[in-house]
Structures are given as structure tokens and as C-alpha cells.
Amino acid sequence: MVKHVLHRDASIDVLRIVAIVAIVVGHVWFEPPVRLATYTWHVPIFFVLSGYLASSLGFGELVRRRGQSLLLPYLAWLVIIAAILVGFDDPLRLLAGGAQLPRELNAFWFVTAFFVAIVAAAAIERLRLGWQWLIAAGLLTAAYLTSEVIALVPLDAGVGLACVVFVVAGRTLRDMQSRIGHPATTGAAMLAVSAALIVSGASGPLDLKHGDFGTPVVSVVTAMLISGGLILVVGELLAGIDGRAGEFISRLSLCGFMVVLTHSAVLFVMREAGVHEWGSFGVALVGPWLLAMLLLFTPLSLALCGVPRRAVAPRAAEKPAPHGIGPPRHSFSSD
Template identity: 25%
Template structure:
């Protein structure tokens, strides 16, 4: 019996490791995707955007467990909204520092403090598309936290309401497909607040991950599945650019197929990497603290002038070399945050509330009955 328990524990540790590695790969890919400049819509950009954000939703669906509405909302508030607004406060602080005319920081972006507040509370990742005469600044990569929060609430509601149905898989697929289509169609004329469009479309990826867990797919990815997944990824990325933040893809079905195929490839690669000591540890740490990397990359992405200074410099005319240097620079602030924040009491609870809650749970009291 103890041998079986140890084996189960070992499997779970390996599972967690490859999930963290896959998240780490996706997060580093996101940083690269944000630092390609004129090559954003190139082949490299299309391959990255085809899978890096969908992978997070697929893995979240894979790890999903049914909860009460209250528990799901409470968990999302602590683990997604808390870092969202904590980072927003950091961005507000940097915004005011930038007004001191620092050459290292973007000035007058957003144009005013009110515009920055609007960006925080509207919560979209790209320039506004709204049916009224105003402009809402994007909050940047933080859109993902809002979209994940909304998507998990809707997804949990669907799972709970349909759990007693005999044909629940079909009903869930039908309802989620309707929501995804609504998210896609609406995004063409109006990017709704809180990245609602992306959240509706991302329900598809959550459900894919959920089904993969039910069928134990990711634990047993065959070589044939990797080949088919790679082909799907190649076909999707070769034919279109998929941007989940604005739900923009000429062929939505192809974007889903490509994202699922790419996820299979990345996960299989992550499972292989998990066996390679130091590399696995580094990527696993990035994945484990991916929310910190995301948040502080967003601060750098929004306000740093360094990438623009590198691109405009004359030390070399090789644009690709400049982009490589920019990508190396883009790692500095997220990595520093990754190292420091887990070590700072209070601050770490804002970003890693699951591991470091503000209030520790009281241990259950075991009352022993006296025996006569």
C-alpha cells in the first residue's frame, strides 16, 4: 500500500513539473511575441500567438475542479484580481515617475491619469474598439487575468448546472460554442469591458483541457498525436494570425485546432524537458511564478523606453540582433521580480495568495473523547 502511495505521489510531482515547464515556455514565448517589433506578424509571431495564451486556458481547464459559485469567485478574486490590481498600483506609481521626464520611461502614456484609471477598470489588452466616440487605452498583458477570471466563473457555472444531465458533454459543448461565437462576433464591433470577448472564446480552451483531463490525454501523448498536433499548429500558423486578446482570427475553428495541436507539442516537449535537471528547474520556476512574470513584464512593456532606444541606436544595423538584445533585456525585470517577490512578506501575498495567504488557516481542532 505504501509503495502505491509513493508511486502516485511521484506521478503527481512529475505532472506538476511538466505543467510548470509548459507554462514557463508559454510565458517566455509571450515575452518574445511582445518584442518582435516589425516581425510580430511574421512566421515566428504567428506560431507564438497561435498557442501561447490558449495553452494557459487549456492547462487551467485540465487542472479545473468543480466548486461552489462562491468558492470559485473567492479563489479568482484572490489569485487573479488581487495581482491585477496590485500591478495596476505599480503602473500608477511608474506613470507618475515617468512624468518627471525620465529618459528611460515612456511619458504621457496613457495621456492622463484618468486614462490610466479607465484602462485599469475597462481591462482590455489592445486598443479600444467601442461603439461610442472615445478611446480606451489598453491595460496590456494584464487582460489575461481579467479574461481568466470571467471565463472560470462562466465555465464553473456551466459545469455545475449540467452535471446531472445524461448528455452533459453535448450540452456543454453546445453552450460553450454559442458563447464562443458570441464573443467572436461581438469583438468585431465592440471589445467588451474586462476582456469579456476573450473570456467567452477562451471557454472553448478551458473545455478542451477539461476533456483532456477526463480522458487522461496529456499524460499519454503518443508520437502520432505529436505529429498530428504539429501539423495542425503549422497549418494554423501558416494561414493566419490568431490574437486571443481581441478574438481576431479569420478562421476561428482553425485557430482552435492549431492551439490544441500546439499545446500537445509543447506539453510533450515539457514532459521531455522535465527529465533534464537544471533546464527543467529554471523553466519550472518561471511557470510556477508565471503570474509574477506576466505582471512585471506588463509594467516594463507599458513604460520602458529601453527597447525603443535599442532599436533606434546605431551600434549595429542588424535588426534581428537588436531584437535578440531586446528580448534578453525584457527578461531582466520579470526575473528580478520572480526572485524577489516570493521573499517579501505581504507583497508576495498579493501575487501568490494561494501559497502565502494574508491570514493563515487555523488548524482543525480534534476533540478527543475521554474513554471510561
């Protein structure tokens, strides 16, 4: 089998890793301070990153590859976890997604919503950016008006369509970045404004799984500011990462999707066994990540991790390629 060599931006991989850790934190501790610190950005940042990273894939090829990297592991782990913990007494419920899924699968909603958002955003990406914003704003407005039922749409397609606005925000940052003279300073200012909005109570946390987009408009803007601010700051701070450190970070990032899919099941088992919160957090985070690191080198890598078995050759971080130019690099995996 021929191995593919993948060049990755270590700063983007660091952001993915941090966001995945924040997702697990949010599923272990439910206190208001934790929700305020994580829920506004830890999921939206993946949508923003998918727009920020340039892709040369055509629409059909994008759908095929995202189907492989997202939906194949989704189905594989759905079957595995259901067989071990849930059962198949109500298969339609398992396929419904989102708020309809059992507790052990409560992170699975993200996968189909993410897939829908990527595909929908790709369908409009050749339009002028202003038209993309208009369409995305319309989809988000529809979500606000139907907030009580949006999470009930099968496979979380409704939430995914509303999240196109985050993808468009990522594209906008990519197009504007060359005109930002001091990225780290600008990013820090964006984070400071976001913190002020959250601490003051002007911006409430989002809970996208349930179709809750927080304080109308303000929470979505805050999520964009945090995501964009982190991209700018971390991109500047980690611009020189290369070599073994970069390789290790890249491999951790490649394994992160499996952590997203499996950590809820591990947390369920830990809670049933009476394990303390910190112990549950450690096992749910480290266990799946270590297993994924091993699976990355096996034929099961694509089915369980969403990544074809390959060698990773990191390089120093770089600015995103102009729209439609350069290697296709999307959240979780790159093909």
C-alpha cells in the first residue's frame, strides 16, 4: 500500500486539539462557568476552520471525500457503540441524529451537521462573498425563527444549514488576512471583546446540538470573534513549529475525530462505574486518543478515524492559500 505524505499547518492542528479538549470538558462539567468558557466557541470553530482553509476540490469530489472522512467513521462508531451499549431496538432513533440520540452517542449530532454545512457552503462558494453572507444570514434567521424544532430535523441538517454562517465567516477571514497588519494584536483584541461580551452577560453560550444559537446575533458574532481571534493569535505564535513537534501535533490532530465520536460513550461507562469527574475526563480524553494513534497506522484508519493510513510530514505554518488554490485542507482530516 502506498502511503501518502500530508503537509499540515501545525497552528491549525493545535486549535483543533484545544477545541476537542474543550468539547470533552463541556461534557464532563456542566457548571455555568464551564459553559460560558467553552460552549460559545468549541464547536463553531470547526465550521470557521472549514471555511478558512482553502480547497481545490470540485463539488462532487468534496462530497465524496467528506463522506469518507466524516460519514464513514460516523456509521462505524454508531454501529460499534450501539452494539455494545445501546442496542438496535429503535434503529430509526439511532439514525435521526442530534437531540434524538441516546446519551452515549450525544456527540454524534455534530458529524452530520458538519457534513451538511460543508456541502451547503461548497454549493455557494463561487458566489460573491456578499451573496454568501446574505444566504447564510437567511439560513441563520430561519433557525432563530424555528428554534424549537430545528434540532428535531433528521440528521441535524437544520443545524448544519444554520452553521453555514460560520463557514462563510472563515472564508471572510481568509480573504481579509493579507490586509491585517498585526494579526496577533488584532486577534488578541477580538478575544478581549469576546470575553467582555461573555462576562457582561451580553452574549450567552450556544448549544448547537439543541438548535440554541444563544443571544440572537450577539452569540454568533462572539463565536466568530473567538474563532477568528484564536486563528490569528495561534497562527502567529506557532508559525515556526516544524520537525518532530510539528509531526506529533499533526498526528494528535488527525486522531481527534475519533475522540469526538467516542468520548461520550466512555464518559457514560465511567459515570456508571462511579468514577470521579477528573478520572472520567482523563480516561475519555486519553483513552480514545491513544487508541486512535495506533489505528492511524492500520487499514482501519479511514473507517474509524476518518483518515487514510499515511505518513505525516509537517512543515512550518503558512498563510492560507488564495481561494481555490493549494492543497485541500479541511477540519479533522485532509485528503
